[in-house]
Amino acid sequence: MTRSRSDFLAVRSIRAGGVRALLLTFVGLAAILGLSLVASGHQALADDPTIKIANFTFDPPTLTVKAGTTVTWVNADDIPHVVSEKDGKFRSSALDTDDKFSQTFSTAGTVEYFCAIHPHMTGKIVVTP
Amino acid sequence: MHDEFNPATEASEAEDESSGLTRRGALTCMVWAGTGLLWTLSGGVPKSLGLLGDALAAVPTGFTFLQISDSHIGFNKPANPDALGTLREAIGKVKAVKSRPAFMIHTGDITHLSKPDEFDNADQLISEAKLDVHYVPGEHDFIDEGLGKAYLARYGNGTKGQGWYSFDDHGVHFIGLVNVVDLKAGGLGRLGPDQLAWLADDLKDKSDSTPIVVFAHIPLWTVYADWGWGTDDGLQALTLLKRFGSVTVLNGHIHQIVQKVEGNMTFHTARSTCFPQPAPGTAPSPGPMTVPAEQLRSMLGIASVEVRTGDKPLAITDTPLAG
Numbered sequence: 001m002t003r004s005r006s007d008f009l010a011v012r013s014i015r016a017g018g019v020r021a022l023l024l025t026f027v028g029l030a031a032i033l034g035l036s037l038v039a040s041g042h043q044a045l046a047d048d049p050t051i052k053i054a055n056f057t058f059d060p061p062t063l064t065v066k067a068g069t070t071v072t073w074v075n076a077d078d079i080p081h082v083v084s085e086k087d088g089k090f091r092s093s094a095l096d097t098d099d100k101f102s103q104t105f106s107t108a109g110t111v112e113y114f115c116a117i118h119p120h121m122t123g124k125i126v127v128t129p
Numbered sequence: 130m131h132d133e134f135n136p137a138t139e140a141s142e143a144e145d146e147s148s149g150l151t152r153r154g155a156l157t158c159m160v161w162a163g164t165g166l167l168w169t170l171s172g173g174v175p176k177s178l179g180l181l182g183d184a185l186a187a188v189p190t191g192f193t194f195l196q197i198s199d200s201h202i203g204f205n206k207p208a209n210p211d212a213l214g215t216l217r218e219a220i221g222k223v224k225a226v227k228s229r230p231a232f233m234i235h236t237g238d239i240t241h242l243s244k245p246d247e248f249d250n251a252d253q254l255i256s257e258a259k260l261d262v263h264y265v266p267g268e269h270d271f272i273d274e275g276l277g278k279a280y281l282a283r284y285g286n287g288t289k290g291q292g293w294y295s296f297d298d299h300g301v302h303f304i305g306l307v308n309v310v311d312l313k314a315g316g317l318g319r320l321g322p323d324q325l326a327w328l329a330d331d332l333k334d335k336s337d338s339t340p341i342v343v344f345a346h347i348p349l350w351t352v353y354a355d356w357g358w359g360t361d362d363g364l365q366a367l368t369l370l371k372r373f374g375s376v377t378v379l380n381g382h383i384h385q386i387v388q389k390v391e392g393n394m395t396f397h398t399a400r401s402t403c404f405p406q407p408a409p410g411t412a413p414s415p416g417p418m419t420v421p422a423e424q425l426r427s428m429l430g431i432a433s434v435e436v437r438t439g440d441k442p443l444a445i446t447d448t449p450l451a452g
Contacts, residue, residue, distance in 0.1 A: 055414035056356070078206040078417050080242060082272060086314045094242055094272035097206065114314035117268040120357040122315050 050074055051123065053081050053095070053115075058123035067127050070104040082116040091116060192299045195223055195233040195260070196344070196432040198381030199401035201269065202251040203241035208404035208417035209425060212241070216254050218450045219402040219431050223258045226433060231298060233260045236381035236399060237267030237309070237346030243279050252283070266292055267346040267382060268309040277310065293324050295331050301436055302335055304328070306345040308360045318347030318360035318382075325365050337372050340436065342443070344379040348387075350396055353409035358383050367394065377434070377443045383415070385428075386447055397445050400430040426451035 048069060052059045054076040065071060073083050075095040083101050084091040092101035094117075105111060108129040115121035197219055204212045223233065235255070240247035255262055264284045271277040271291075281292055288294040288305075295304045306328070308318035320328075335341075343349070349366060351359030360366075370376045376394045384406035388397045404417040405428035412418065420428060430449040 056416065057414070077414070078208065080269070080272060093274065096242060112314060116312060117272060117309070118357055119312040119314055119316045120355070 048072060052076055053083075053121075056081075056115075056118055056121055058113075058121060061122075062124045062126060064126040064128060065105060067108050067129055068104070068106055069127075070102050071125060072100050072102040074098065074100050081118065081121070083113060084116040086112040086114060193226075193228060193230045193433055193435045194298075195226070195230045196236060196379055196399050196434060197223070197233060197255075197402055198236040198346075198399040199238040199267065199384055199403055200235070200251055200255075201238055201241045201401065201403040203244055203247040204403055204417075206417060208419045212403045213250055213254065215426070215429055215450060216251065216402045218426070219429070220254055220258050222431050222448055222450065223260070230260060230433065233258060233262045234303075234305070234344050234379070235262055235264045236344055236379060237265050238269045238381065238401075239264065239267070239280075241269055243270055243273035245279060248279060248283055263296070263303070263305055263344075264292075265305045265307060265345055266309055268312075271309055289327055290323055293327065299436060301340045301342055304331065304341065304343040306343060306349070306366065308345050308347045308349070308363070313361070316361045317351070317354065317357050318345075318349075318363070320360060320362050320366055325362060325369075328366055329369055332369055335373070338374050340375040340377075340443070341370055341373045342377045342379065342434075342436075343370065346380065347382045348380040348396070348398055349378055350389075352383060352387055352398070356409065356415040358409065358415070370394070375443070377445075379432075379434070388445075395443065395445075397432070399432045400428065400447065400449070402429055402431070402450075405429065 049063055049065060049071050051063060051071060051073045053073055056077065056079075058073075063071065073092070073095070075081050075097060078097055080094045080096050080099075082092055082094055083103075090103050090113075095101055105125055105127045108127050111125040111127065113123055113125070200216045200219075201209075201212050202216065209215060223230075233255075239251045266277065266280050266284070270280045273279040277291060281288075285292050291307045291310045293305055293307045295302060297303070306320060306324065308320050310319070311321060312319050343366070345360070347360055348358055349360050349363035351363075353359070367376075367378075371392070371394075374393055378394060378396045380396075380398045381401070383398050384401035384404065385408065386398060386400060388395070390396070405420060405425075406415050407418050418428075427449050430447055433446045433448065435444045435446070
């Protein structure tokens with residue numbers, strides 16, 4: 001996805017000419033080569049883990065990450081879901097189809113979460129130091 | 130018939146729209162409907178055609194009310210790209226009912242995403258029926274940023290807590306319960322201690338012979354725990370209702386008809402006006418079931434409930450939008 005979009009931008013920009021085109025070409029090439037782009041600030045890194053919500057389950061149900069990792073949930077169901085820590089320490093808004101929610105885990109430990117409107121859906125994030 | 134109420138063990142014996150019709154099930158239905166429900170097997174699927182005997186095709190003599198459920202206004206996925214259109218058809222059915230119902234209940238999931246325009250569109254269409262409507266929320270009606278503010282601003286007037294209430298009509302005590310709020314990880318639907326205390330107090334002065342109709346979004350009995358189709362503390366509510374001679378429990382949420390009788394209690398879940406969901410355990414998930422367009426309207430519908438005088442149980446007739 002990212003690759004084809006970057007390619008497209010690069011081609012368009014070359015036609016437009018200028019320095020910006022070169023930069024975008026580089027970005028496009030980097031994507032083609034599979035290099036991960038360095039995101040700035042709060043943006044999730046390309047290799048940060050994703051949890052897919054599909055068929056009313058979290059996939060994977062247990063995810064182990066290093067402290068400081070940002071985890072992103074993506075809803076692939078036709079029905080909205082709400083990602084919530086067990087006691088409500090974090091809670092997403094209603095995620096409709098293809099909506100995403102990200103949360104950074106900075107402290108080691110196990111975080112249990114569930115879908116606040118389909119509470120039989122549960123998952124765990126194991127955060128290692 | 131059993132003396133002990135035990136929803137956990139009884140759930141597997143309940144009739145659903147896609148299971149075979151068992152002998153015990155047939156007998157149960159006849160007991161439940163008083164004069165008997167007329168069942169037919171169509172392609173292996175049992176289907177209610179209406180009531181046998183004095184009720185068949187007759188204009189009801191008791192007072193009637195209607196149930197609609199799970200309109201999911203705002204839903205636009207392949208299972209039904211036109212949620213507003215099928216609700217419009219359902220309201221058309223409501224308007225066509227021969228004897229004018231006393232009122233309508235809506236057992237939740239009015240909207241899909243609790244958005245103001247979804248509530249507006251639903252309201253506008255449902256009001257065309259020109260009936261009083263008593264609502265209870267579904268979990269889809271409580272997912273605005275204010276976690277239910279939008280619903281309660283519209284429908285919460287005169288209710289307690291997160292929107293529960295009771296009222297009396299024609300000698301029947303109606304109770305609207307809310308089991309979609311403050312749900313707990315790993316659990317099912319939930320009423321919570323405050324609502325249960327209110328229910329105990331609400332029933333305190335009612336005589337055992339008062340007919341009770343209780344309605345809530347998620348089934349109060351366990352239909353299928355693996356898909357969350359039940360209420361954790363539902364049994365506590367049903368225990369409070371056990372002493373009454375006639376109790377009818379009406380739910381939505383599962384977008385298909387499932388019914389059973391247990392002692393003096395009749396349980397019934399309504400079809401959705403928007404999209405069907407699979408029978409318990411027959412699909413990888415309870416998500417919307419996409420069926421061929423020509424079949425969709427046979428799997429959506431409304432329910433009419435007739436309350437007859439005397440000690441007869443309530444008669445429930447489900448009407449599909451088509452087929």
